[in-house]
Structures are given as C-alpha cells and as structure tokens.
Amino acid sequence: DVKVTQSSRYLVKRTGEKVFLECVQDMDHENMFWYRQDPGLGLRLIYFSYDVKMKEKGDIPEGYSVSREKKERFSLILESASTNQTSMYLCASSPGQGGNTEAFFGQGTRLTVV
C-alpha cells in the first residue's frame, strides 16, 4: 500500500515563527503536492513538485515556500507564520504525468498559529 506520512497531526506555533511541515511518501512517486483545506473553500493547491528540486506554484503560494531535495520528501515552509495561516494542511503524491493516476494523501496537519 502507498503510504504518505506527515510528520505531525497537530501543531501550535507562534506568530513570526518559521514552521516546517514534512511529508514523506514510500512509493517512488514523481509528483508531490501541498494543499490547504479550509471550511467552505475545499482544498487549494499551495505548491506542486514533479521532480527532485523542481517546484511549481499553485493557486495560493504567498507566504509559503517548499523544498524537495529527495524524491520521497516534500517540505512546506512558512517563513514567518501568521494567524491567517491557521488551517489544515494536506500532502499528497501521485505517480508521474498520467491523467488517470490517483493521488494518495497523508492524514493532514492541523496547524494553529497563535
């Protein structure tokens, strides 16, 4: 079974802190994604990576950056956390560019910025 693991289920950080959310997948997938989930807005794509060291902005990249130094790991970075970044963050991976390929998700990190 494909497994996508996010390092924390719950996280509380202070305004202005630098925050790292880590995601690891064990199926050698090329694509990895970070989404943000908010009530009434569904999931919105923050960043997307289709290969090591490659990244592409999604719909809401402001205030975030990402790092993909190894194929299996995709990190989301909040350079200076703000209260409006309090949200649920979901990581996902999928195998290559095939359009019918399912994306597999981690269990989410609920981040609270105080």
Added chain:
Amino acid sequence: AQTVTQSQPEMSVQEAETVTLSCTYDTSENNYYLFWYKQPPSRQMILVIRQEAYKQQNATENRFSVNFQKAAKSFSLKISDSQLGDTAMYFCAPMKKGKLVFGQGTRLTINP
C-alpha cells in the same frame, strides 16, 4: 483558475436511502479525468471513483456511480443503499495537467 462548484454544502439522509451529490466544473480541455474523494472524520482522503472524460459510459464502483454529462460539465455522484460509514465530506476533483482541482465539498451525514 479552473473552478469546481459543489452546490450542496450539507446533506443528510436516512440509512439505506439513495443520495446524489452534484458537481459542475469548467475546463477548456477535451480529454481529462475526474475524481470523487471522501474524507471521513479520520481526515484520511480516500478515492471513491474516477471517470475518464472520453468514455461515454458512466463509472460504477459497487454502491457508487456517477452521472457524467460532458457537454454540461456536470459530474454527480450517486450513493445507493447508503450506510453509516458513508458519513464524510465528499469532494469533486477534476484533474488538470496532473493536478487535482477541488470543489468546496459536501458534508454528507447518514442517519440511522
């Protein structure tokens, strides 16, 4: 940006009933894929069903089926003989260039 609309924020039905969740989307592509995901209280996103746009036949997975109308850009999900375990958030998600674009979600509650 591609938009996906799920017009029913919440739905509630009795166990064993049939329920249909609606979804409309916009796209300029001719060949694409569409997915329905569910997210139970555990927060784990699970694939429910997928549809290939070039196939006229609607996809079916056990109690789950879709009504795909390409010209209308409509992709509804039908759940037959609903079960308590179907209680979850349901998301419609067309895929564009390898990326899923999600609707706002429908919170479905199955009552005993």
